[in-house]
Amino acid sequence: MRHEDFRAHFHELVDGGLSEAQRRELEAHADACSDCGRELRALREIVAAAQALPRSIEPPRDLWPGIETAIGRAAPVHARVQRAPHGWRGWFATPAVPRWAAAGAMALLVIAIFSLGRDLDRNRSAAPDGGASNSTAPFPAAVSGLELQCRGAGQLLQASLRLPVGPGTRAAATSLADGLISGLSILDRSIDETRQALASDPDNPALQRMLTARYQQKLALLHAALLRVETT
Amino acid sequence: MKTLLLRSLCIAGALGFAASAGSAKPIQEKRPVDEDVLVTVKNVNGTVTIEGWNEKQLEVTGTLSGDIEDVEISGSSSRMTIEVQFPRHTRHSSGEADLDIKVPVGAGVRVEVVNCPISISKLRGDLELEAVNGDIAIAGEPARIEAQTVNGKIEIDASCAHVDAQTVGGRIVIRGAQGDLTAATVGGRIQVTGGKFERVRLSSVSGTIDFGGELAGKATFEGESHAGDIVLHLPDGVSADFDVSTFSGDIDNDFGPTGARREYGPGRELTFSTGDGDARVRLSTFSGDVQLTKKAQAESER
Numbered sequence: 001m002r003h004e005d006f007r008a009h010f011h012e013l014v015d016g017g018l019s020e021a022q023r024r025e026l027e028a029h030a031d032a033c034s035d036c037g038r039e040l041r042a043l044r045e046i047v048a049a050a051q052a053l054p055r056s057i058e059p060p061r062d063l064w065p066g067i068e069t070a071i072g073r074a075a076p077v078h079a080r081v082q083r084a085p086h087g088w089r090g091w092f093a094t095p096a097v098p099r100w101a102a103a104g105a106m107a108l109l110v111i112a113i114f115s116l117g118r119d120l121d122r123n124r125s126a127a128p129d130g131g132a133s134n135s136t137a138p139f140p141a142a143v144s145g146l147e148l149q150c151r152g153a154g155q156l157l158q159a160s161l162r163l164p165v166g167p168g169t170r171a172a173a174t175s176l177a178d179g180l181i182s183g184l185s186i187l188d189r190s191i192d193e194t195r196q197a198l199a200s201d202p203d204n205p206a207l208q209r210m211l212t213a214r215y216q217q218k219l220a221l222l223h224a225a226l227l228r229v230e231t232t
Numbered sequence: 233m234k235t236l237l238l239r240s241l242c243i244a245g246a247l248g249f250a251a252s253a254g255s256a257k258p259i260q261e262k263r264p265v266d267e268d269v270l271v272t273v274k275n276v277n278g279t280v281t282i283e284g285w286n287e288k289q290l291e292v293t294g295t296l297s298g299d300i301e302d303v304e305i306s307g308s309s310s311r312m313t314i315e316v317q318f319p320r321h322t323r324h325s326s327g328e329a330d331l332d333i334k335v336p337v338g339a340g341v342r343v344e345v346v347n348c349p350i351s352i353s354k355l356r357g358d359l360e361l362e363a364v365n366g367d368i369a370i371a372g373e374p375a376r377i378e379a380q381t382v383n384g385k386i387e388i389d390a391s392c393a394h395v396d397a398q399t400v401g402g403r404i405v406i407r408g409a410q411g412d413l414t415a416a417t418v419g420g421r422i423q424v425t426g427g428k429f430e431r432v433r434l435s436s437v438s439g440t441i442d443f444g445g446e447l448a449g450k451a452t453f454e455g456e457s458h459a460g461d462i463v464l465h466l467p468d469g470v471s472a473d474f475d476v477s478t479f480s481g482d483i484d485n486d487f488g489p490t491g492a493r494r495e496y497g498p499g500r501e502l503t504f505s506t507g508d509g510d511a512r513v514r515l516s517t518f519s520g521d522v523q524l525t526k527k528a529q530a531e532s533e534r
Contacts, residue, residue, distance in 0.1 A: 003360070175346055175365035179382035183400035183418040186438050190458040194518060197479055206477050206516055213456060217418065217437065221400065224380070 001029040006036050013040065039227075143208075146215035153222035176225055187218045257296045265290045265309045268357065270340040271333070274315040277347045278328035284337035284354035284372065291334040298327025349384070367402070377409075385420065403439070410445075421460070429453070436460045440520075444527065447472060451511040458518045465527045471507025474524070475514045476500075481521040 006029050009018060013026045030037040194211045201207060265271075267288055273280055278294075290312055292305060302317045316329040335341065340357040343350050349366045352359060358376040361368050367384040370377060376394040379386050385402035388395060393411030397404045403420040406413065410427035413434075421439040424432075428446040435441075436457040444465040447453060451472075455462045461481070466472075476483055479499040483490050488504050502522075515522050 002358075176382055179365070179400040183382075186419050190437050190518065194458070197518070204479075207479060207518075210456075210458065210479075210516070210518055213435070214437070214458065217416075217435075221418070225382075 001025060003033070003036060006030070006033070143211055143215060146212065146219060150215060150218050150222060153219055153226065157222055157226050180221065180225055183221055184218065187214055187221070190214050191218070255297060257300075259292060259294055259296060259303055261292045261303070261305055263290045263305060263309075263312065264288060265312060265336065265339070267336040268338045268340065269309065269336060270311045270342070270357075271335050272311075272313045272315075272342045273331065273333065273344070274313070275329050275331060275343075275345045275348050276316060276318070277326075278316075279330045279351075280333070280343055280345055280348050281331065281351045282333045282335060282341055282343070282353075282355070284339065284356070285334045286337060287334075288336055289334070290336075292331060293333075294329065294331040296327065296329050300327035300329050303329060303331070413445075434462075446470075447511040447513070449510045453511065453513040453515075455513075455515045456517070457520045459520050460517070461521045461523065462515050462517060463523045463525065464513070464515075465525050468526050469507060470511070471509060472511035472513050473505045473509040474503065475512075476502040476516070476522050476524075478517045478520065478522055480519045481517045484521065484523045484525075486526045487524055 006026055009022065009026055013023060018026070030040045191211065191214045194207055194214060198204065198207045198211060265288060269290065271282075271290065273282070290305075292303060292314055296303065296316075299319050300316055301319055304315045304317050305312065306315075307313050314331070314333065316331075318327070335355070337354060337356050339355060340359070341352065341355060342360040343352075343362065345363045345366055347365045348363060350361050350363055350368045352361070352369070352374070353371040355372050355374050357374060359370065359374045359378065361370075361377075361379045361381075363381040363384055365383040366381060368379045368381050368386045370379065370386075370388045370390050370392075373391045375392070377388060377390070377392050378396045379388070380398045381402060382400045383402060384399070386397045386399055386404045388397065388404075388406045388409060390408055392409045395406060395409045395412070396414045397406065398415070399417045399420045401419045402417070404415045404417055404422045406415065406422075406424045408426050409424075410429055412431045413424065413427075413429055415422045415424070415433075416435040417439055418437045419439055420436070421442070422434050422436055423442045423444075424434070425444040428448050430448045430451050432443070432445070432447075432451070432453045432455075434443065434455045437460070438458060439460045441455050441457055441460060441462045442465075443453075443455070443463070446467060447470060449471075453464075453472075455464070466487075470487075474487075476485075477499065481499075483500050483502050485502065485504075487506055489502060490500075
């Protein structure tokens with residue numbers, strides 16, 4: 001099995017939407033491949049942690065300045081706290097980040113990971129040509145969801161960058177900063193422009209698709225940065 | 233006095249350079265491996281150069297500098313990992329590892345680096361390459377390429393039927409690929425030349441997309457950009473259905489109509505067919521322009 005085949009069914013594996021044979025095949029790949037196995041374990045830990053959380057957690061509104069500050073600093077708050085072998089687990093044990101914040105962010109990322117795929121699949125299957133249509137427009141509900149998910153992923157990144165790190169992670173975080181800040185700035189600008197355009201032309205399906213695509217890219221960028229910092 | 237001071241500084245500098253150069257530690261390791269071995273390479277600072285050769289051997293040469301302790305080579309003949317080792321309990325490292333690696337031509341290669349350019353050549357296996365701050369250059373005939381870098385550029389000069397290239401800020405240049413291509417960037421430019429493609433997905437936020445390949449009979453082509461222009465250079469006799477839309481950009485079409493303005497709001501839409509309409513081309517931008525140009529005959533035959 002190839003990595004991309006595994007990743008295509010990654011979330012269904014955790015979500016329980018696969019046949020027994022498919023599940024066995026994917027589990028076998030995760031056992032043989034250390035990277036895929038690590039990602040699977042991490043996601044399962046997040047899901048387990050998220051299930052234990054209170055139902056309503058409000059994401060902070062001013063997330064982006066926090067990310068920028070955290071990246072700029074890229075320094076541990078409490079150097080004596082040791083990172084757990086799998087970084088996700090360590091966030092619950094460290095005083096470097098308020099426990100509720102890390103947990104809330106993880107819950108949001110879980111929502112992000114699971115609902116993103118579902119929303120998009122739903123929109124795709126509902127539209128006759130494989131794309132969005134007026135009747136199945138992803139705006140505003142799905143876009144609001146994506147926006148929330150981006151906030152959650154950003155919060156996770158912010159938390160991750162504040163944890164004690166080794167030289168590899170420190171180098172990764174520092175190097176990520178330029179590209180990430182620049183990329184997110186471009187994406188945020190394009191999101192603002194598209195939102196403004198939609199305000200004057202709310203039924204335009206092309207604009208709706210574009211806005212969704214921008215949020216997807218933003219989420220993917222934040223998620224990739226997180227994985228990068230976590231696995232370095 | 234000034235001359236004396238300058239001379240002292242020069243001598244001190246030279247001694248410092250000599251000491252630094254002297255601390256570079258050479259490495260040379262060899263392991264027997266299968267011809268389709270999967271090799272994983274992890275490095276933080278330095279360079280990673282991987283070349284295929286016709287031997288069932290993995291060879292690692294190069295130099296380690298600064299506080300890099302060692303390069304750990306572990307695994308079995310079917311799966312090897314090469315990982316640069318930092319001193320334990322260190323949070324800062326100025327060390328670099330320049331790695332020159334030779335693997336069998338059929339090997340699969342995975343590379344994860346931070347501040348390293350990656351260079352790959354003469355390989356026929358699958359490649360998965362990931363850098364934070366480094367260019368990625370690929371030549372040869374790999375079966376599949378997945379390449380991602382945040383700050384660097386990706387340059388693929390390879391005959392490959394499955395390419396997936398992604399950057400945040402760097403440009404993506406692809407020559408000689410064919411078949412299935414996905415390329416995405418936020419701020420970079422995407423440039424594709426040569427090759428006959430069956431499935432193409434190109435996406436950019438602010439960079440230009442410039443495609444000069446050919447479309448196979450039933451090909452699908454999707455190009456999407458926010459502010460970047462999309463430029464397609466296609467052969468005169470291309471057979472395709474085109475569906476083009478832009479919110480505030482312009483459409484320039486060498487193949488016929490230039491599109492109608494939307495009834496409400498700015499922007500243009502254009503739908504037309506050429507030949508038997510075999511391939512399907514779908515392009516959309518927010519403010520970027522779309523240009524459909526005819527490729528010169530000589531260029532198209534190259």
